Amino acid sequence: MRKKAVLVGCGNMAATWVRALRQPDLDDRLVVAGLVDIDLAAADRLRSEFELPECLTGTDLDTMLSRVQPDIVFDVAVPSARLAVVKASLARGCHVLSEKPMATSMPDARQIRQAASEAGRLFAVCQNRRFKEGIRRVRAAVDSGVLGSLNAMHCDFFVGAHFGGFRDAMQHVLLLDMAIHTFDAARFLSGREPLAVYCHESNPSGSWYAHGSTANAVFEFSGDVVFTYRGSWSAEGANTSWDSAWRIVGSKGTLLWDGENAFSLNLVDGDEGFFRPLVQVDVPAAPDPRLVNGHTSVIEDFLRAVESGREPETRGRDNIRSLAMVFCAIESAAARRRVEIDVQEAA
Template identity: 55%
Template sequence: MTLNAVLCGCGAMSKGWLRAIKETPALAAEIEVKGLVDVNPAAAEKLAEEFGLSGAVIGTDLADVIAKSKADIVFDVVIPTARFDVVSTALKARCHVLSEKPMATSLAEGAALIDLAAETGKVHAIIQNRRFISGVRRMRRFVESGAIGDITGIHCDFFLAPHFGGFREEMQNVLLLDMAIHTFDAARFVADKKPLAVYCVERNPKGSWYQHGASANATFEFADDVVFTYRGSWCAEGERTSWESQWRLVGSKGMLTWDGEEGFKAATAGEQPGLLHGFTPVEVPAPEHDEETHGHASVIASFVEAIETGKRPETASSDNIRSLAMVFCAIESAKTGKRIEISA
């Protein structure tokens, strides 16, 4: 089964999607990019040339390109403010849709897209590629093993200073809306708990080159008395953390730390007498399924499998809206100074 695809949004981020398809034989065999859409046709033409898509239909009107290319699926890589219109157009044209995050710019829009996907019977999923990496999968497997007992806390630090230029530097709530959702989604996945409430403080620190919200500190309440804390900044010059954050998982019997790259450490309580009982190191096993650790390629493969089998993809919009709710409730908390309950 070959799926005809239209990619909408031909900026820098689209290259990661096309590269994942091109470099993964199974995806290259199942997906044929038949159309490229962008408000700037020159960007689409340049992308077509770079990835050898000489036969692709190029245009500025998504509905028109879908029709001309006989598309089955749409890859949505547009800026967040254009997402609702793009996804709505694609679903109404009877295409399955895989979207960049965030899935919408409001919970109301997100819910409307979920309803439209259900109405049309099409798969609508989100490319939360950062939960499809080895480190996150290792943490989830480790928590499920019970090696450190019941999970009680997840604590993440994210401090970098990227100078993107472009739309991000003009966004409101830029860290929470454009980046923190990755860590929020991964924490929800690792804990396997429903988010219940949040209190958040958001600032735009001195020296920030962003217009708004380059720093945030949030405390989430998850089900079963699990607490998740997030401290982050996108204008923190100096020694940085990983893009994946630095993690500490606290369990009833021990802890795990991950530096966001290759460094894992885990230990349970030791047996030495005295004030501190020491600790006993514990191995953190590799992910159980390597095919789930390839970022974009793994998400796209999950999306294709869902289309072919009817199985709900892991990042289906109906689930991903809970991660989106974490973001918007954190933003509401920051604006109001109040603890906000999460209902999604």
């Protein structure tokens, strides 16, 4: 029988979700039975855009949960609404898949983790940038050990993005609303955990954001791996990919990835000469095609977890470690000092 879902937050991102949910593989297994937004017109617009005549719309989540009694809530509301939406949904026995970020503070994230555990329901976060061809290829290459022992990951994120809306007024906008993807990617690519960070955050002159459009951070990861991040949402003139440009250095060579479809993997091939001879090696295609379709893949992974009882890849209990990178970076920038990340506590 098809699961019933309610989607909360019918703004810009919601169309991406509903489009994914209408893909045949998901549509056969799940029906969107309710749309909730504090702005009823937004919910009604989404319903008519995707021709969902049977779908209820409303402004009050509790009322919608009573009327629809869904199995799942998809939370696509603004980050500041996250805690209330997730707790209300878990309390009604729903599994919840939220947009990133998981929460707007670590105490909120811990409350969500606790609420999911007490309710005995799944809670996961949409880290859709893990579910793309490029990152899966790079992860498989790093995982294969071809680079030797992993030493460092460096990444550049420079995207001059003019959103308007909630981001213009948000505190720590880059770290909290975007770097969460990149930091999560660093954990995913390395398979290591973050131990400490030093971060510098600023809002340079000319920035069209209220706060924190730029950040530079150095993370210490387990296994002596260093991860450096240079990021800006207010740098005009030379955008990188939304998935950043990466340089991953191991004891045997270097893998470059432009965040899109360009890969270069050079390995040392000889032990003589000022510059050692190199051999260029292919980065094989992604091993599992089901895992490279962005939001569709995240939702599919989550739905499979609901159906089977196994845990989704981006479960909150794991994602809280990526969020801890964000908040320790924010703390480091405010205090202008290195901050240790308590991975045990975060988990």
